[in-house]
Amino acid sequence: MDLAYTPEQQAFRKEARVWLEANVPTAPLASFDTKEGFEAHRAWERTLHAGGFAMVPWPVEYGGRGADLLQWLVFEEEYYRAGAPARVNQNGIFLLGPTLMEYGTPEQKTRFLPKMASSEEIWCQGWSEPNAGSDMAAIQTTAVRDGDQFVVNGQKTWASRGAYAHWLFGLFRTDPQSQRHHGLSFLLLPMDLPGMTVRPIRKIDGKAAFAEIFFDDVRVPAANLLGPEGEGWNVAMATAGFERGLMLRSPARFQSTASRLLRLYRATVGRGDPVAPGMRERVARCWMDAEAYCLNTYQTVSKLLSGGRIGAEASLNKIFWSELDVRMHELALELLGPRAELLPSAPAAGDVGSWLDGFLFALSGPIYAGTNQIQRNIIAERILGLPRK
Numbered sequence: 001m002d003l004a005y006t007p008e009q010q011a012f013r014k015e016a017r018v019w020l021e022a023n024v025p026t027a028p029l030a031s032f033d034t035k036e037g038f039e040a041h042r043a044w045e046r047t048l049h050a051g052g053f054a055m056v057p058w059p060v061e062y063g064g065r066g067a068d069l070l071q072w073l074v075f076e077e078e079y080y081r082a083g084a085p086a087r088v089n090q091n092g093i094f095l096l097g098p099t100l101m102e103y104g105t106p107e108q109k110t111r112f113l114p115k116m117a118s119s120e121e122i123w124c125q126g127w128s129e130p131n132a133g134s135d136m137a138a139i140q141t142t143a144v145r146d147g148d149q150f151v152v153n154g155q156k157t158w159a160s161r162g163a164y165a166h167w168l169f170g171l172f173r174t175d176p177q178s179q180r181h182h183g184l185s186f187l188l189l190p191m192d193l194p195g196m197t198v199r200p201i202r203k204i205d206g207k208a209a210f211a212e213i214f215f216d217d218v219r220v221p222a223a224n225l226l227g228p229e230g231e232g233w234n235v236a237m238a239t240a241g242f243e244r245g246l247m248l249r250s251p252a253r254f255q256s257t258a259s260r261l262l263r264l265y266r267a268t269v270g271r272g273d274p275v276a277p278g279m280r281e282r283v284a285r286c287w288m289d290a291e292a293y294c295l296n297t298y299q300t301v302s303k304l305l306s307g308g309r310i311g312a313e314a315s316l317n318k319i320f321w322s323e324l325d326v327r328m329h330e331l332a333l334e335l336l337g338p339r340a341e342l343l344p345s346a347p348a349a350g351d352v353g354s355w356l357d358g359f360l361f362a363l364s365g366p367i368y369a370g371t372n373q374i375q376r377n378i379i380a381e382r383i384l385g386l387p388r389k
C-alpha cells in the first residue's frame with residue numbers, strides 16, 4: 001500500500017488552501033442557532049459554492065466538482081486548518097445527499113441536490129419523536145397514502161436547525177398496522193406545508209438549536225417518497241452509516257482540536273503554570289487517537305472506493321470520535337483551571353478561547369446520531385455476535 005498523496009491530490013490541497021486562505025471570513029460568524037447566524041452561514045455556503053468547494057465529491061451536475069472521497073478528506077483537512085465556519089447544511093450535504101445519490105430517482109437528484117449544494121435549501125432531520133429516540137423503530141407519526149399524496153399526522157422533535165430549515169427528511173409509518181422496523185417510509189417535506197407547526201426549542205443558552213414539529217393532516221406528494229414505500233428503515237440505515245461512519249464528523253475536526261490542545265498544553269507549561277501528573281501523556285494520547293481516527297477513516301474511504309459499504313462498524317467510529325472529543329475538551333478545561341469558566345471576552349480570559357462552548361457541545365456527542373449505549377448494543381449484536389439478551 002502506498003500511503004503517499006498523489007501529485008493530483010497535492011495540487012488539489014494547494015488549490016483548496018489558497019482559496020480558503022483568501023475567502024474564509026476573518027471574524028467568526030454568529031452561531032447558526034440564531035436567525036442572523038443561520039443566514040450568515042448560508043451566505044458563506046454561497047461563497048463556497050461559487051468557489052466550487054461546496055461538496056467536492058459530488059458530480060458537477062449536482063453542484064460538486066467530481067472529486068473522489070479521498071480528495072474530500074483532503075479538503076476537510078484544509079477546511080479545518082483554515083478555521084472555516086461550521087457547515088449549516090450538514091444534515092443535507094453529509095446525510096441526505098449521499099442517501100439521495102443511492103436511493104433517489106433521477107428526478108429527485110436533479111430537483112434536490114443542486115439546491116442542497118448551494119444551501120439555497122437547508123435541511124433538517126426528522127427522526128426522533130417524544131416516544132422514539134433510541135428506539136427509532138417505535139416511530140408513531142403516520143403518513144397514510146391517499147392517491148398521489150401521503151397524509152401525515154403526529155410529531156417529531158429535536159430537529160437540529162429545524163427552527164430555520166426549509167426542508168425536512170424523516171421516517172414515517174406508512175402502514176398503520178405495521179410493527180417496529182416494518183411499514184416505515186422515508187419522506188421529504190418542505191417545512192411550510194399547510195398543517196405543519198414548527199416550535200423552536202431553546203437550549204440553556206437561549207438559542208433555538210432545535211425544533212419540535214407537529215403534523216396535522218399535512219399532505220405530501222407521493223413523489224417525495226425516497227426509496228421504496230414501507231422500506232424506509234433500510235434507507236434510514238444508509239443515512240445513519242454516513243452520519244456515524246464517515247461524513248458528519250470527519251477526522252480533521254478532531255485533529256484540529258488535538259492540535260489546539262497540544263498548543264494549550266505547551267503554552268501552559270511554557271508559562272510555568274502547574275500541570276497535573278500524567279497530563280503530558282494524556283494530551284499525547286489524544287493527539288495519537290485523533291491520528292488513528294484519521295487513518296481509520298482513510299481505510300473506510302478506500303473500502304468505499306473499491307465498492308464496499310459502511311456497515312455496523314460505523315458504530316465503532318461514532319463511539320470513538322464522540323468519546324475522544326469529550327476527553328480532549330475535559331483536558332483543555334483541566335489545563336485552563338478556573339479560567340475555563342470565563343467568557344472569551346472577559347479581561348482575564350487570556351487564551352481561554354472557545355473551549356467551554358466546545359466542551360458543552362462535546363457532551364452531546366455521545367447522544368446525537370444514536371446514543372453510545374445503543375452503538376454498544378449494535379457492536380455487541382452485529383459485530384461480536386453476542387445474544388440479544
Ligand SMILES: Cc1cc2nc3c(=O)[nH]c(=O)nc-3n(C[C@H](O)[C@H](O)[C@H](O)COP(=O)(O)OP(=O)(O)OC[C@H]3O[C@@H](n4cnc5c(N)ncnc54)[C@H](O)[C@@H]3O)c2cc1C
Pocket residue numbers: 124125126127128129130132133134135157158159160161364367368369370371372373374377
Ligand atoms: C445535539 C443533538 C442534536 C440532535 N439532532 C437531532 C436531529 O437533527 N434530528 C433528530 O431526529 N434527532 C436529533 N437528536 C435527538 C437524538 O437522536 C436523541 O436524543 C437520541 O437518539 C436519544 O433519544 P432520546 O433523547 O429519546 O433518549 P432515550 O432514547 O430516552 O434514552 C435515554 C437514555 O437511555 C439509554 N437507553 C435507551 N435505550 C437503551 C437500550 N436499549 N440499551 C441501553 N441504553 C438505552 C440511552 O442510551 C440514553 O442514555 C439530537 C440530539 C442532540 C443531543
